[in-house]
Amino acid sequence: MSTLELRELDALRAGDEEAFMALVRRHHAAMVRVAQIYVSRRDLAEEVVQEAWLGVLRGLDRFEGRSSLKTWLFRIVTNLAKTRAMREGRTIPFSALRTPEGVPEPAVEPERFRRPDDPQWPGHWASKPAQWPEARLLENESLERIQQAIEALPDSQRAVITLRDVEGWSAEEVCNALELSETNQRVLLHRARSKVRRAMERYLDE
Amino acid sequence: MSDSTLEALSCQELVELVTAYLEGSLPAVDRTRFEDHIARCDGCRVYLEQMRTTIRLAGRLTPEAVPPEAERALLSAFRSWHEK
Numbered sequence: 246m247s248t249l250e251l252r253e254l255d256a257l258r259a260g261d262e263e264a265f266m267a268l269v270r271r272h273h274a275a276m277v278r279v280a281q282i283y284v285s286r287r288d289l290a291e292e293v294v295q296e297a298w299l300g301v302l303r304g305l306d307r308f309e310g311r312s313s314l315k316t317w318l319f320r321i322v323t324n325l326a327k328t329r330a331m332r333e334g335r336t337i338p339f340s341a342l343r344t345p346e347g348v349p350e351p352a353v354e355p356e357r358f359r360r361p362d363d364p365q366w367p368g369h370w371a372s373k374p375a376q377w378p379e380a381r382l383l384e385n386e387s388l389e390r391i392q393q394a395i396e397a398l399p400d401s402q403r404a405v406i407t408l409r410d411v412e413g414w415s416a417e418e419v420c421n422a423l424e425l426s427e428t429n430q431r432v433l434l435h436r437a438r439s440k441v442r443r444a445m446e447r448y449l450d451e
Numbered sequence: 452m453s454d455s456t457l458e459a460l461s462c463q464e465l466v467e468l469v470t471a472y473l474e475g476s477l478p479a480v481d482r483t484r485f486e487d488h489i490a491r492c493d494g495c496r497v498y499l500e501q502m503r504t505t506i507r508l509a510g511r512l513t514p515e516a517v518p519p520e521a522e523r524a525l526l527s528a529f530r531s532w533h534e535k
Contacts, residue, residue: 260533262526269525274514291521298525302532351467353498358463368461373494374501382504391508410509416474427476435470442505 246310254314257305269298272315275412276322278404279422283326284333285400293329297322319422352439377449387445394444398437405430406437460488465495469502 246254256264276297280290300321308317359371381387395403395411404423408414414422420430460468465488471477472485489495517525 260529262529265529266522266526269522270517273517273521277515291518295521295524299528302528305532351463352469353463353466355463358461366461368463369492370462370494374497376497377501377504382508388508388511391505392512395509395512406509407514410506411512411514413510431470431474431476434474435467438470438502438505439466441509442501445505445508446501 246313250314251310254305254308254310268314272318275408276319278407279319279322280326280329282400282404282423283323283330289329289333290326293326294322297325300325315418316421323422323424350436350439352435353443374446375450377445381449387448390445390448391441394441395437397444398440402433402437402440405433406441409434410438460484462488462492462495462498465489465492466498469499472499473502473506 253264253268257268273294276294277287277290280293280297281287284290284293297318301318304317304321308314312320357370357372359366359369361367363369395406398406401423405419405425408419408422409416416427416430416434419425420427423430425433465485468477468481468485472482477485489499
């Protein structure tokens with residue numbers, strides 16, 4: 246644990262409300278995303294996260310700091326979400342994170358490329374992507390579109406892109422929190438980013 | 452110098468390697484093939500730039516705020532935990 250985290254932990258144990266609420270604000274949204282991988286429904290995910298915070302409080306005095314505070318928090322969320330998913334009858338709570346290679350999801354629609362039997366340039370762009378107008382990227386609506394595209398993703402892809410690109414976690418942190426292999430983390434991130442890019446392209450072509 | 456026996460990437464193959472490339476997890480050979488292709492192909496250069504822009508814009512989103520009723524409930528849970 247870092248010095249910063251030790252100080253934070255001391256403050257929490259001393260009953261510092263500001264420190265607790267800062268921790269909540271920092272992690273709550275990401276915790277909901279992670280819970281949603283397992284329980285899917287947003288309202289259930291919110292409940293799981295509330296329960297997780299209570300678990301954090303109960304465990305705070307016993308927490309030894311072998312892992313970072315963040316890792317510990319997300320482990321509590323993951324465990325509770327799995328239990329909840331089983332209770333809700335999602336028979337295979339891990340299904341959301343199963344090896345995603347099974348179903349191919351091309352990053353770009355195959356129609357955008359020349360056919361594999363093209364005599365000259367098989368697999369090369371048939372319709373090239375056009376440069377995006379910088380001015381429109383600066384508009385708030387572009388950010389709204391990105392947000393909507395992320396919302397529309399499957400649960401596990403949404404969780405990975407949120408943690409990596411919105412919250413700025415490292416790949417390693419995401420693998421640990423979600424118990425993902427490096428490869429699966431990358432595949433989920435790739436699919437998520439590719440779909441969000443496609444949504445932006447559609448929007449900017451309008 | 453690129454190895455001429457090495458088969459060049461097609462654009463359709465390249466777009467599937469973009470995340471691995473940006474993560475720095477491509478093996479050296481594939482990294483070279485990727486960069487050789489990008490150097491010669493406008494379409495893929497724009498594509499790579501769009502992926503970078505997408506990542507940059509996602510980074511500007513603010514994580515969702517905690518719902519006020521959840522905040523209140525957590526604050527009172529914290530208070531009663533501390534009073535114990």
